[in-house]
Amino acid sequence: MYALAVASVIGLSAPLAVSQEETPAKATPLEPPATLSKRPVLPKSDTNRSTKLRLPSGKVIDKKDLVRKEGPPTITIPDKVVRPEPTIKPPAFPEAEVRWETITAVLPGESDPSIIPYAIENGIAVLDGDIELGPVNRLADIWALPEPLEEGGASGQQATTTRRQGLNALVNTDALWRNGRIPYTATGLPAADQAALDAAVRSLNLKTNLTLVPRTTEADYVAVVIDNTIPGVGRSSLGRQKGRQVLRLKAGRCGSGCITHEFLHAAGFAHEQSRSDRDNYIDILEDNILKKGKGNFKFKKGSQPVGPYDFRSIMHYSATAFGKECEGGATCTTIRAKPSTNYTGRLGGSVLTNTDILGINATYPVTSLASGYDWVDGAIASFVAVGDLNGDGKAEFAVGRRATGRDRLKIYDGGASDNRSIVFSAGADWGDGAYLTDVAFGDVDGDGLLEIGVTRRSTTNNRYFIYDDLQHGGTLLTSGGADWGSSYYATSIAFGDIDNDGRDEFAIGRKAGEHGRYYLFDDAKAGAPYKRLHIGGSDWGSGGYTTALAFGDTDGDGRDELGVARKSGMNMRYEVLKWTGSALQQVGSGGADWGDSYYAKAIAFGNIDDDPGEEMLVGRVAGENARFFLLDDQAHGFALIDKGGELWGDAYFAVAVDFGDVDGDGDNEIVVARHAKENKRLMVFDYDSVTRKIRPLPYNEAFPGTISAMDAATGDIDGDGRDDIIVSNTARKQGQARFQLLLSGKHVN
Numbered sequence: 001m002y003a004l005a006v007a008s009v010i011g012l013s014a015p016l017a018v019s020q021e022e023t024p025a026k027a028t029p030l031e032p033p034a035t036l037s038k039r040p041v042l043p044k045s046d047t048n049r050s051t052k053l054r055l056p057s058g059k060v061i062d063k064k065d066l067v068r069k070e071g072p073p074t075i076t077i078p079d080k081v082v083r084p085e086p087t088i089k090p091p092a093f094p095e096a097e098v099r100w101e102t103i104t105a106v107l108p109g110e111s112d113p114s115i116i117p118y119a120i121e122n123g124i125a126v127l128d129g130d131i132e133l134g135p136v137n138r139l140a141d142i143w144a145l146p147e148p149l150e151e152g153g154a155s156g157q158q159a160t161t162t163r164r165q166g167l168n169a170l171v172n173t174d175a176l177w178r179n180g181r182i183p184y185t186a187t188g189l190p191a192a193d194q195a196a197l198d199a200a201v202r203s204l205n206l207k208t209n210l211t212l213v214p215r216t217t218e219a220d221y222v223a224v225v226i227d228n229t230i231p232g233v234g235r236s237s238l239g240r241q242k243g244r245q246v247l248r249l250k251a252g253r254c255g256s257g258c259i260t261h262e263f264l265h266a267a268g269f270a271h272e273q274s275r276s277d278r279d280n281y282i283d284i285l286e287d288n289i290l291k292k293g294k295g296n297f298k299f300k301k302g303s304q305p306v307g308p309y310d311f312r313s314i315m316h317y318s319a320t321a322f323g324k325e326c327e328g329g330a331t332c333t334t335i336r337a338k339p340s341t342n343y344t345g346r347l348g349g350s351v352l353t354n355t356d357i358l359g360i361n362a363t364y365p366v367t368s369l370a371s372g373y374d375w376v377d378g379a380i381a382s383f384v385a386v387g388d389l390n391g392d393g394k395a396e397f398a399v400g401r402r403a404t405g406r407d408r409l410k411i412y413d414g415g416a417s418d419n420r421s422i423v424f425s426a427g428a429d430w431g432d433g434a435y436l437t438d439v440a441f442g443d444v445d446g447d448g449l450l451e452i453g454v455t456r457r458s459t460t461n462n463r464y465f466i467y468d469d470l471q472h473g474g475t476l477l478t479s480g481g482a483d484w485g486s487s488y489y490a491t492s493i494a495f496g497d498i499d500n501d502g503r504d505e506f507a508i509g510r511k512a513g514e515h516g517r518y519y520l521f522d523d524a525k526a527g528a529p530y531k532r533l534h535i536g537g538s539d540w541g542s543g544g545y546t547t548a549l550a551f552g553d554t555d556g557d558g559r560d561e562l563g564v565a566r567k568s569g570m571n572m573r574y575e576v577l578k579w580t581g582s583a584l585q586q587v588g589s590g591g592a593d594w595g596d597s598y599y600a601k602a603i604a605f606g607n608i609d610d611d612p613g614e615e616m617l618v619g620r621v622a623g624e625n626a627r628f629f630l631l632d633d634q635a636h637g638f639a640l641i642d643k644g645g646e647l648w649g650d651a652y653f654a655v656a657v658d659f660g661d662v663d664g665d666g667d668n669e670i671v672v673a674r675h676a677k678e679n680k681r682l683m684v685f686d687y688d689s690v691t692r693k694i695r696p697l698p699y700n701e702a703f704p705g706t707i708s709a710m711d712a713a714t715g716d717i718d719g720d721g722r723d724d725i726i727v728s729n730t731a732r733k734q735g736q737a738r739f740q741l742l743l744s745g746k747h748v749n
Helices: 003-010 136-142 191-207 256-266 291-297 354-363
Strands: 052-054 060-062 100-105 114-121 124-127 131-135 181-186 211-214 221-226 234-237 244-249 282-284 335-337 368-371 380-387 396-402 409-412 422-426 435-442 451-457 464-467 476-480 489-496 505-511 518-521 532-536 545-552 561-567 574-579 584-590 599-606 615-621 628-631 640-644 653-660 669-675 682-688 693-697 709-715 724-729 739-742
Touching (some): 380 724, 396 724, 489 561, 615 669, 682 724
Parallel strands (some): 131 234, 181 211, 181 221, 380 435, 435 489
Antiparallel strands (some): 100 114, 368 739, 396 435, 505 518, 545 561, 615 628, 682 693
């Protein structure tokens, strides 16, 4: 009885194997029985004799499949089919040897040295196949280990730190890009490559704290070029290399994901599988790797990893990277996830993952200029404003404060520098109980430069002031409120052009138990400058007063309407008024159905959907339900678009709202500052024009302890084409920051 014959009789269809527990005795093929033939009998040979045999069952088999062995036959039936690894196809030609060297360096943003293996290609040191470390003869200079600085040492400098590392960690920030801003050039790219580049730039700018901008005169920049001589499809330097550095693309081969990958190398990011802990997550199949690629799997960073291992990272090698050719033409697997990870998906990807974004933003946190540390105990920042006061294209920002015997208003210069000068101040001569309640900018004289408006709480003298622009010395133009009662004061100020004459009118809100609660004044036109045009709110009752004012063109006719937010226990809590030529006429209102202890705290206008009319934001004080509302324009009846804050604690509320294009995509985002003692105090929301909903965007801000936001405003302070955010807070002790400037603020999804 023979193994195959038995298999045939019992009808087995699974593959059979002779058990390897016994070694079969040397066997001889069976001879077939003699057969008659009319043809001449030919000599037997290995090539012409029959090897077929008909079994009693009628089945014909090949004699070569029959083996005689001692003892009873053994049949082994596997539990399952095990697919063997693809067989590596021998190369047609011997693989070229690659010269590998190493250098010890601290990578961009890292704190510990790494031993970096590199290949030498035409005098250039190349890491991991697509990272150019620089000319071999200059590596020692380019990647020289930085000398650690002792805090307060002879250098007089403090050790460099980042938010994601300890205060005493030595970090190579020299190869990172200042404020995450990467200038680049790209000239003469084929249309498809230019489109891919544009998509990559758009993705990085939209989703991360990096800012890729076309180069103007910057000394350090990335030049994107076509280079069809590179072995792969893309190649870049690692980090900022000072001067011109090249990002190479093979024409038509490097899509937007590939370009994103290479730009992240230029920003200082190595590959994900280079993490020091990678052996906990992946296996490297060295036998399957081409000789020229073996060194690309040797590099592991010396520093501790940050965040979870990301198998799908845009910076991760694919599963077949640098693989040999297997039988059948497929590329052999070179990397696979360890079974213990239970990960079965693909490795690498062409889009940024959330983990990618978090890692980028941790390395490039939004630049925050925190100031006011030296203010004395009890000095509190109040209201803020942003505007270009000197016409240089970079907005200045104003910070008001409550302080005794000191300036109540400070205006800081615009630009990208961390060292800012104070370009205007006022209020040092105010009485001890007087403090600033609002500040705003507007062009009342039509010269294209913004004037400064200030309101204050005071029991005597003037309650509001208008100062000229900085080019004209910031001289006082007009003031008022000296005749108000001692318990009445100005709460708010706003500028807007209600008659489309090129000059801004201004409105003053006030807290009073009788008479007007807001006034509208004309611009600085000759003959009757600053004439009072309208008094509103006289019928509000003794407890109602104006909390905030804003102008916006809600109907798209080129003339601004006035928005008024008010505190009241009944009836409307906000309204929109249009100038008829002789008076303000209400065209919209809301909040009458709010609880009697809820009131409007903030109001702003901005366009989010590119139609003619501007939308409106209203923030409110409330113990439950929504704390802010996004409302449509006048043509749509100021209908509710969306709202937020329903899940805030019962003591938390919106203190400021604004519109601003914080990501530079041409569309406004929504900014909300809130009174809260935990979690985010500043929130940024994107508007989805398809779903007509807002969604929160991650935004870096740091409010220590239980400090709350006081106010927030947006404007392009550093001149990069994106609105920045200035936010004041409730800190009141010396050594605490009283306000923060968030430059180049961006969202994730």
